[in-house]
Amino acid sequence: MTTHYLVLSALLFAIGGVGVLVRRNAIVVFMCVELMLNACNLAFVTFARQHGNLEGQIIAFFVMIVAAAEVVVGLAIIVTIFRTRRSASVDDANLLKY
Amino acid sequence: MGETITFWVLAVVSVVAALGLVFSRKAVYSALMLGVVMLSLAVLYAVQDAPFLAVVQIIVYTGAVMMLFLFVLMLVGVDSSDSLVETIRGQRFWAVVAGLGFAVLLAVGIGNAVIGDPAGLSGAVTADGGNVPALARLIFTRYVFAFEVTSALLITAALGAMVLAHRERSAPKATQKDLSRARFLGDHPTPLPGPGTYARHNAIDMPALLPDGSVSELSVNRVIARHDVEGGRLPDNPRLAQAIRNVASGSGGTSPSPKVVQAVAEEPGSPSRSEGLGEPEGGGRSEGFSEPEVLGDAEDKPKVAQTAGRAAEHPVEEEGK
Amino acid sequence: MPWLSILMGVPVVGALAVAAVPKGNAKLAKQLTLAVSLVVLALTLVMASQFDPSGPRDQFSEVHSWIPSFGVHYAVAVDGIALVLIALAVVLVPIVVLASWHDADQPEAKRSVKTYFALILVLEAMMIGVFAATDIFLFYVFFEAMLIPMYFMIGSYGGAQRSYAAVKFLLYSLFGGLLMLVAVIALYTVAGKGTFLQPELIGVIKDPATQKWLFLGFFIAFAVKAPLWPFHTWLPDAAAQAPAGAAVLLVGVLDKVGTYGMLRFCLELFPDAAKFFTPLVITLSVIGIVYGAIVAIGQTDMKRLIAYTSISHFGFITMGVFAMTANAGSGATLYMVNHGFSTGALFLLAGFLINRRGSQYIEDYGGVRKVAPILAGTFLIAGLSSLSLPGLSTFVSEFLVLIGTFQRYAVPGVIALSGMVLAAVYILWMYQRMMTGPTAEKVKAMPDLNLREKFVVAPLIALLIGFGFFPAPLLNVINPAVEQTLTSVQAPQFTPAVPATAEKKGPGQ
């Protein structure tokens, strides 16, 4: 059963990754990142049960906290960028180049 | 057995929802799909002896984080959906290759690994009398430092978000005096004309006629005008229909050029209608609604810019004809 | 008494004091710098008077542990070779300070005046340190750290193309230094003695292949520094762009670290590899001698010309070092000192000329002797010392190098002799174009040397002539150290075919 959970986690992670790569709307990209984090959490929880050890759940818990913080800051950044550039496309924020 | 069924159902649901998240055109749909995934995962946590996490998942993620996403989505504009035209050469192809490769690699790896039966958490939690007390013991003993650091992190994040989202006032706040002076100095000292001059309509989407008989584009709300254009609910009168289209496409909008309106008024029944103006070619229907400012990045996305630009030019073309 | 630490400490403290002088009081900074450098000179003379040429090789030795985990020591000591080079440095510094009195005042140089003088003092401390270090790691640290003040002196106070020249200088030196660092670490690891002290590492590396690689690491660094053909092109740029005083310290002292390192490290630590590479090094040196001289003849810029003559002279020095005879070794060491005085005088006088006329191009001058006879006369003497005229100290060193080289490598010795003729051509032709003939219009109002400038030139000329007739004081100090070096290299001794003197012993005994 563990294998199944892990494969599911891998699939979700990969899908999230593809989403990050193909979507341009910064918010959607962000959602995809969240999806990847969630996929990781699933793996943690699965391993916690596999090993009979609560540490995995603890880590998942911390991941959630950090993800929450990250969302707060990230969305604030998106809003700020949108306000100045009238765009939420990640491709538009390409000044830092060459 | 129950777990297997639960797993397979939720696995299918979550994968489909994840795919939907990635491939749905509208951001709001994506957000909802993400919610679905998260809920599924919450259930899976619960199944896997992690009731606390399941609850936290629902409260923090589906509750707080998703709400935040939706807030921002609304703030930024619900209608700001992605263009489907990929501008970085080979990005999609390679993204899919990488994603598939990654997934296959992981899956094969995990599949090949010899994994025994799960040990189960009952041993770990019984001493403390349940999952939550066991977690609490760990968090407040071994991981207390990390826990405290996360609290600092959260405060920092909150402050950071405030600082980032805060807009510095560059000019003093406008007083009522300033506002009314600006109004009298501007084009419209009076309130904007109200819509609905025809009693036969409920008329909020009908442009008003001005005393000289011309159509006032200012009298229609843009969102409503869009709805009309999208739903094909345009009035038969070509002048009115054109005015609504102008409003919807944003070229007229808040400050229409009187001349355009004048031109429309003088040439009733112009043949332009058959061309389906306001419908951008090639971009699909929803493309037409995308705001030029949001999409418009003429340098990097010539195709989109062309589309948007053409949409913006239509009225002028028509005027020429 | 920790003489060497004091010698390094005084200029460092002096530099801090100069840097602390309030802005706008440039004169005080200059006077302070001069005073500090004179104090260092006096201390060095006292120390030198206590040096015993017949005593042990390393004297005034100080060893303190610095980084115990790597066996790095703060270890300083001087032998005869290091002593004369330190003396060269501390003699040149006050002269350079006096000569540069107004060099940093130019309005286009935006950096502060006192910084320039503080940098000179910092450089002095490092020059003393690099020659005194007996710990290879410490040597490396000084070797690289010396670049920093010089980089700023060229890059901030130099001519029009100063930043190009400064970067080129820095990159070249860093390239060499990096190779040396690799070799230093490798030496430490391979030797496995857990120490960087040079005397303890002599004769430790036995494997020929290892020796060759380590030798190359050290040698390329020193060859860039020296500079040996074909690693030389940074020198003309750096010397031409640097202010005259910095150019003197650069060519007169800093570059000597390269040849000193060859003698002290390449030869002693890797004797077999040194012998293996000797034909190559001698070839490069001879090419450098002839090539540097020929290119010098074709220069239109006098500072570049002097720089190229130095490349030719450095060819003589490296040739002398690698000839591995007592005569050539002593000659090469003496050459390092004399070249410092000779080229120093030339660069400073060129600097005086450039200050007056505002051009470093030879064609802009003509007939200077008529209006400024002392300037022209001292320039001629400095020039003659560059062409190794007997009676001037450079002759003694060149003679010893050539005669020593000739004992073992006759053909290179003969080719190098042609450098004598070429030297006459480049110096005298420059003198002819600049100092003789009808006086050029722009030169007519040129003043002769003022009192300060006379004080700058006089000691150099006096040293050149004095050591030209009485080189024994220097040679008495140098000879034992060179002979000990050759002993650790195990160089074959020279015996004449028909020994004409019964009581005379072959050199090296």
Added chain:
Amino acid sequence: MEPAEIVQHSGGVIGVSWLTIVLPLLGAAILLLGGRRSDRWGHFLGVAMSLASFVVAALVFFELLGLGADQRRRLVQLYEFLPAGTVDVKLGLLLDPLSISFALLITGVGSLIHIYSIGYMAHDPDRRRFFAYLNLFVAAMLLLVLSDNYLGLYIGWEGVGLASYLLIGFWQHKPSAAAAAKKAFVVNRVGDMGLALGIFVIFTTFGTLSFGPIFSHASQASQGTLTLIGLALLVGACGKSAQLPLQSWLLDAMEGPTPVSALIHAATMVTAGVYLVVRSGAIFEGAPTAQLVVTIVGVATLLAGAIIGTAKDDIKKALAGSTMSQIGYMMLAAGLGPVGYAFAIAHLIAHGFFKASMFLGAGSVMHAMNDEVDMRKYGGLASVMKITWITFGLGYLAIIGFPLLSGYWTKDGIIETAMEHNAILGWLAVAGAGITGFYMSRVFFMTFHGERRWDKDAHPHESPAVMTWPLIILSIGSVFGGAFLIAGNRFMEFLAPAVGRPEEMPSFQPFSLTGLVTLALVAVGVVYAWLKYGRSAVPAVAPRGSFLTVFARRDLYGDALNEALFMRPGQWLTRLAVFFDNRGVDGLVNGLAALIGGTSGRLRRVQTGFVRSYALSIFFGAALLVGAWFVVGNL
């Protein structure tokens, strides 16, 4: 007979013989450092120092005479120049008949020329500097001849080169003078290279540079080594003594003030080559090939110099050609071994007198003629400048070998000895004597006889006494010097302790066949010159002349040859080297820098600024890592 042993000496005048060198050196130092303050008395100091040096030399000479013949080689140790462990050179003075003869010549003639210069340079604002250089020259030249080792000799050798450079270029404002000075120094340096090489071989062979041990061990060295040393020394001698093929600088050196030409480029410095060969006799005697080359060089130069002398209109250049030629005779003699040495040195001393006398006479003429040097603008000066005419005339008669005058004794001796040694050399030397008769007569007649071809503003007058007295003294020397030295083999006996005694002393035969033929040829030359330049009119502008005349006038195309062989290729090589350095060596470095810069410029284009591109590469990297992990894990 071998030369006498060298004996260490202390005490007496010989013990302080170093004063001869130090006094003029001191004079030079005072005058150079003194600056304008010493302008008023500078020339007197210069003369005083030179005279004092002469007095010391004379006292040393008499002290030497007081010693027994085999005791006359005294060594005075001065100080340790290069300490033991290197070359171990103790600077010392070797006082023997050879060196003291030179010392007397140098200080004696030198002092006379110093005195003469007071008058000659009276109007030059830089007279003080001139005397400083003259003193410097005297000191260096004395070091050259008195040193007891090759290093000291070399120091003096280059020292006189420096003095010569400074004095040729004394009038630096003249570009021609500056160029001539540089040329002299550079050509001399080529010779010095040979001398240095010789010294190196000597040191590697003998392990010392002192004359005594070297000469006593010379016979033990292999003949090849000795030949090599001899040839190398000969190159040095050729440079300093203006022998073929390094002769080209001497004619240009006439740009210097005339007293300089008299002292340095006629009487003393240019004879240093002869001194070197004679001094190194022990080496040359072990190397017959080298000796042969010396004689060949001597003969070639004596002919070349004479031929050049026939065509020059510049009085000083004609005399310079003559100097070359006469030194050729000396070289020839020096190459003949101990028999020739005495004749070589005797001719050298006699030549020192009569050539100095003639040069100073020429200077006197120039002084009178507003520094005009073209003989075609002279003529008929005999009546206006009586003393100059007589003294010049005596010098002229001496050089052409007029019977019983100096040149007759010494040159005839050389010719006779050469004839015995090798007939070809002998007859060539005879021919040279004939040409000498012609060109010297040409100079004499063109200058002092025939019609007056003066420029309009020329008002010739006799020179002041300070200039004429040296002329008179020198001409006395040129009349009697030869007879005094040669008659009764006096000089040969005197020199014997220094250079060795020939197995058989030559006996002087007044009317040998060779002597008569020589005299006849000289007479022919004189008569031809009289017909051409004395009796008939001399055109004011030189006619184009035959091919031979042009050949001679152009210094036998020596300069053209140098230019074609060395200067032009040299310039070309210099340009090539500079180009190669800038574009090749430096270009390589800069090219490397440009390559790195260009590559990074291109490489940074990868940074597009699109976050998604970066994310893609991160993702690929992660996938690769996972893949690699599996692969490694499976291994």
